[in-house]
Structure formats: C-alpha cells, structure tokens
Amino acid sequence: MTIQWFPGHMAKAKREVTEKLKLIDIVFELVDARIPISSRNPLIDEIVANKPRIMLLNKADMADPDVTKQWIDFFAAQQIEALPIDSQSGTGVKQIVAVAKERLRPKFEKMLAKGIKRPRAMRALIVGIPNVGKSTLINRLAGKHIAKTGDTPGVTKAQQWIKVGKELELLDTPGILWPKFEDEEVGLKLATTGAIKDTILNLQDVAVYALRFLAIYYPDRLKERYVLSHIPEDIVQLFDEIGKKRGCLAVGGVVDYDKVAELVLRDIRTEKLGRLSFDRP
Numbered sequence: 001m002t003i004q005w006f007p008g009h010m011a012k013a014k015r016e017v018t019e020k021l022k023l024i025d026i027v028f029e030l031v032d033a034r035i036p037i038s039s040r041n042p043l044i045d046e047i048v049a050n051k052p053r054i055m056l057l058n059k060a061d062m063a064d065p066d067v068t069k070q071w072i073d074f075f076a077a078q079q080i081e082a083l084p085i086d087s088q089s090g091t092g093v094k095q096i097v098a099v100a101k102e103r104l105r106p107k108f109e110k111m112l113a114k115g116i117k118r119p120r121a122m123r124a125l126i127v128g129i130p131n132v133g134k135s136t137l138i139n140r141l142a143g144k145h146i147a148k149t150g151d152t153p154g155v156t157k158a159q160q161w162i163k164v165g166k167e168l169e170l171l172d173t174p175g176i177l178w179p180k181f182e183d184e185e186v187g188l189k190l191a192t193t194g195a196i197k198d199t200i201l202n203l204q205d206v207a208v209y210a211l212r213f214l215a216i217y218y219p220d221r222l223k224e225r226y227v228l229s230h231i232p233e234d235i236v237q238l239f240d241e242i243g244k245k246r247g248c249l250a251v252g253g254v255v256d257y258d259k260v261a262e263l264v265l266r267d268i269r270t271e272k273l274g275r276l277s278f279d280r281p
C-alpha cells in the first residue's frame with residue numbers, strides 16, 4: 001500500500017485516530033519488531049495521550065530474537081509493556097487479551113464496584129504505520145468466524161466491532177498513522193524491511209545502507225550468504241563481489257548495481273540472511 005503523506009493527510013489521519021480513541025479502552029500499538037523505533041509514529045505519545053497502551057512487536061518471527069529481548073527490557077524500563085508477536089502464524093497473539101485484561105483490571109474493577117454486574121467487553125483499537133501488519137493481526141484475532149456486532153448506539157455508524165472471544169472487542173478498521181520519514185535513516189530502515197515501496201527511495205541507496213549495516217552487525221551472515229572471504233571496506237567493491245558471485249551482470253559482463261541492490265534487499269526481506277534487527281536499543 002502506498003499512501004502519500006501530505007500535511008493534510010497527516011492531520012486527517014490524526015483526527016480519525018483521535019475520534020476512534022473516544023470509543024475504546026485500550027490501544028494496541030503495532031510496530032515492526034525489526035525496527036521498533038523507526039516503525040513508530042512520531043506523535044504517538046501525543047495522539048494516544050492517556051489511554052492505556054500495549055506495544056506489539058509484530059513480525060517478531062523475522063527479527064533477531066536477542067535484540068527483541070533487549071527491546072522488551074528497554075521498553076519495560078519506560079513503563080511500556082511490549083509483546084513480541086507473529087500475526088501471520090499467530091505466535092504470541094493469544095497473550096494480547098490476557099495482558100490487556102491485566103492492564104484494564106483497575107478500570108473494570110471500578111465498574112464492578114459501581115454495581116455494574118456484567119462489565120462489557122474491553123474495547124481496543126489497533127494503530128500503526130502502513131504495512132506493519134494491522135490487517136493481518138485483526139484477521140488473526142478475529143479467527144475464522146468474524147462475528148460483527150451491529151451498530152452500537154451512540155457510536156459513529158460506520159464503525160463495527162469484531163468480537164475476540166467474550167472479553168475483547170476490536171474496532172474493525174485500524175488507526176493508520178504515518179512514520180517518521182523526515183529522518184533519512186528511518187526512511188532507509190523502512191525501505192530495507194519493505195515497509196515502504198521500492199520506488200520511493202533509490203534502491204541502490206537502500207542497499208548501500210543495508211549492506212553497511214550488515215557488515216557491522218551481521219558480518220558472518222553476510223560472508224556466508226555471498227561466499228566472501230572478507231568484507232571489502234569499499235562499498236563499490238562489495239557490490240562488485242556480490243554481483244560477480246551471484247551473476248548480477250549487465251551486457252558486457254559488467255556488474256549491474258541495480259540487480260545487486262534488488263538481490264540483497266530481496267534476500268534480507270525473505271530471511272535469506274536469517275532474522276535481522278535494524279533498530280538497536
């Protein structure tokens with residue numbers, strides 16, 4: 001999905017999420033476990049303000065598990081509860097309801113104390129930047145039989161609730177927010193992981209960034225994947241070596257750098273270099 005984020009669109013997105021927040025008890029902030037900072041909306045704290053929030057590190061199946069552990073500790077130190085999940089397979093998804101219940105316990109206990117015998121289900125909204133996995137998670141939580149309740153009185157009529165068991169109701173349309181793309185490195189990380197379309201940034205620039213990152217953090221995997229005895233310091237030389245090894249050649253036998261860039265990025269996104277994390281605590 002490509003969304004052009006003009007200031008007007010950002011203001012509209014913020015307004016829409018703010019409207020939805022009025023209907024819910026808790027926010028599930030979805031981020032990409034490989035880039036949990038770069039895939040956050042820059043205004044999320046301001047937008048969500050005082051609503052209880054759980055951070056979901058989605059696509060944890062693709063992230064470096066050691067780094068994910070570090071992130072969970074990092075966020076815990078900031079009083080942010082973060083759960084690693086894989087919405088595609090469902091790993092960790094069951095825990096979301098349990099954690100939400102715990103977070104909202106005080107609110108629901110207050111309801112009980114006020115004499116409300118059967119408190120309603122918790123109401124949640126999923127928010128996140130495009131391609132982070134919001135729809136996948138909604139479908140995963142909804143399971144095979146999506147039971148939609150009818151219009152709730154006093155609620156904007158377009159909104160539908162998806163029942164997740166008895167205890168949770170999810171707004172059927174997620175809150176879509178924009179990433180922090182004014183930061184060049186954030187843009188490169190979003191592109192490396194495939195969160196933004198390859199046409200937005202120059203593919204070779206993205207591959208240069210990714211290869212430099214891999215050379216620092218995952219040198220052995222880089223060497224193994226492209227059968228390199230050592231990693232050349234010079235990035236053009238590295239492109240040349242990978243290109244020759246993998247047959248990314250143009251007419252005349254010269255290395256085609258676009259092909260190398262495509263190959264490297266495809267390899268990263270399809271986990272040919274294993275599970276990688278590009279943001280580090």
Ligand code: G4P
Pocket residue numbers: 001058059060061062085086087088089128129130131132133134135136137
């Ligand atoms: P969005 O609503 O936030 O825009 O994201 P969406 O659910 O469409 O997910 C974007 C892509 O990320 C999809 O892949 C989806 O399958 C993949 N995805 C979502 N959650 C996970 C996860 O936990 N782990 C992994 N490995 N992938 C996940 P796609 O290539 O766009 O489509 P497809 O492969 O499903 O056909």
